[in-house]
Amino acid sequence: MTIGLLLITHGETGAHLLATARTMLGVCPLETEALGVSFDCDPDRVLEEAERLAARLGNAEDGLLVLTDMYGSTPANIACRIQMRYRARVVAGLNLPMLVRVLNYPTLSLDELAEKAVSGGRDGVVVCRLPEGAP
Template identity: 60%
Template structure:
């Protein structure tokens, strides 16, 4: 068994990031589901879809939920999933975070959370020009 991965983002940001990671890595080693949240979407219906996906993804080791921006509708839906057992939610999804998670598919949920946070944080750099 392994941790399931759910990505909840505005529009298709999550799908685009996942497809980019797939092209870089050649595969997606975790069972994954992306939920695209549009401005016209009903949050209660989207939460129902997320809960259904949680039940498909949760094989005993938990579900890691990555969302793009804290306090937004995708994040609010993601945070409502914490009422389910073995769910961890991380806001601030970026490509380095996702790639880091996908590089450690055998880790336990709490270890994968730490990898995700460090990958997201370490992937943010100031690129200064030298003149």
């Protein structure tokens, strides 16, 4: 499998998450790029850059997984437009547990990897409670 991974996020969120995940894991087993979207950007220009990255990362056979930070936002809308032209899956709600989960399963198919992303992101959101009887 040679699935590519593209993070499309507000500002440098994706780049920072990717750097943290690489430090934690010591390796990045998928070819990965992070594309930051500024608040004053021209979405059409960012789409051009996203398409350039998608063409480089996405394998016609295995595909491209695109992770974005917030559904309905400019980065997510750009990600969804990528999905129209490339064999890609888009998952919104990017967080560090999601990214680490994806990088831990680099041999899965595109659909399986998208599901792992969702489960990793969901499982990483918890309410931290003190043990019963703690002050």
